[in-house]
Amino acid sequence: MFEWSETDLMIRDAVRGFVDKEIRPKLDELESGELPPYPVIRKLFAQFGIDAMSEEAVRKSLARERAGESAGESEENAQDSMMAVLISELSGVSLGLVSALGVSLGLGAATIRARGTLAQKERWLADLMTMRKVASWAITEPDSGSDAFGGMQTTVRRDGDDYILNGQKTFITNGPYADVVIVYAKLDDGTTAKRDRKVLTFVLDSGMPGFTQGKPFKKMGLHASPTGQLFFDDVRLGRDRLLGETEEHGSGDGRESARSSFTAERVGVAFQALGIIEECLRLSVDYARARTLWGQEIGRFQLIQLKLAKMEVARINVRNMVFNTLERGRAGKPPSLAEASAMKLYASEAATDVAMDAVQLFGGNGYMQEYRVEQLARDAKSLMIYAGSNEIQVTHIAKGLLADSATKR
Template structure:
């Protein structure tokens, strides 16, 4: 794949039209954190029929499972094709040109919260929680990061589940949780309190609902960027969860499930980065043509041309990573953790560098929110932190190389 198809371009242009009508007029409220993103995301779903498509796909899948068919999401029928991958990528790219936080909020609810339930849940659990998340009728959160664990998500995890009769008693806290303040459904990771060494304990995954006794969801945290993606903390004090809330299906334990989600999340950062890079490049080219210095457009100066050229190289490279990901899905293959880490490491760094170069090219104007590159630079920085910092990506890539 070397370029978007005619069908892809039609989808892209339709999404752009919706963004111009619905998102751009609300950018100030989104970036101020005054407007939660969920109604806009639901509008996107309804406008393009994504909610009805989700209902139809969900009904077919549940029917197969009731009939004794595949239940872990690995059947060929469930595996996304290259065409579907392109259709999924394009809205991500276009939204990230304007408000990357919208994609973060949507991606965590769909890809991580709903995705975990659909991979590891029983039929009953999928029917109970899955569909409402897949249609965005409800908001999902994926809670793994803790205040004292950081990138050592599993080894440093302190949240616990203690068996108490037919139930589990959950205690602990989570931080930096996307959608945490507004989530209706929370996929919660913790360790089984079984007396073993804490670092060796089994990882369990529960599904929790807003309003459960002992579960507190904080107000949105203030942060550097991604203001359109609410982030919060979760506090659990003797939350009682029945066995019906424990996800035990699929392959592997909770730790393996989380790793699979890291692959999805990290590969998705390439598409998000491409959106930021394309928008920063477009804004920079337009500015270089119009802004004059000493009677000539600044685009005539070689230092400005060098910045634009480097932005274009980054755009081509990250676009190629996105196209490669689409081709892999078309071939029925998902990236390995190391491959996804490599995609994220390069694309996140490229997006950050391009956005900061755009701010520099705009000079004083680039530091002003009116010119938009300021917001994109703040948002792009998060790509190098969430879903594992740059340093964690390096570790996963190097370990894979050294194990061969």
């Protein structure tokens, strides 16, 4: 794949029309938190029929699972291409909105789809895939950060056939308003050392006794994405809320589940970065043509041309990463965690560099909120931190390389 298909371009143009009509006029409300992202996302889903298509896809998938059949790959690949276009286009106008959407679908719903029993999928999946309900995905804790598993302090202990959950999570996208929450916790069996304890994954619903959702944080960027803390105080959970309804490693252990989600999340960062880069480049080219100094367009100055050229190189590189990922998915060869980490590392740095260059190109105007590049720069920086900081990506890339080298000997 080296370019978007005609269908992809039709979707792109339609999304741009929606963005111009429904999102750009509401950016101030989204950025201030006055307007949550969810009504906008639901309107997008309704206008493009994504909600109806998603519900039908869930219905067919569950029917196939009941019959013991596998999912249809061509259908899933078509949706992957559509979502890539949707994510990149929306990221250029409101990365916070995309973050809220991406976590709910790409982490919350996807974890239930990949790890849940048929009964669990029937219970939660349709509402989440249609965005009737919003999901959050809770693994990060105040004292764990990149040491997500080793430093995890949130615990569950067995109590008869139930589990009792205690602890807290932080920096949780959609946390303040989520209807459904995927929570990772360590099993306190009274004997295993804390760092070695089994990680289990549970599904909670808002309003459960002992479960508190904190208020949204105030952040540097991603203002349209509500982020907050979750608190668990003796929350009683039945086994029907344990994903897979088993503790067995490889089926119920949360480490494997989370790592799979890490891969998808980091690939998604490349899609988001592409949207920011394309929007920064578009705005910068327009400004370089319109802004005059010393009697000529600033686009005639070589230093301005250098910035534009570097932006275009970044756009081509990140777009090629996106295309390569989509093509590999169609071939049944998705990227490994190390490869996804490499994509995330490069794309997030490229988007941040491009956005900061855009601010510099705009000069004093670029530092003003009236000009969009200020928001894009704040949002782009978040890509270097969430989905695992870029420092931890280096570790995953190196471990992947060293493991491959040892295998090939």
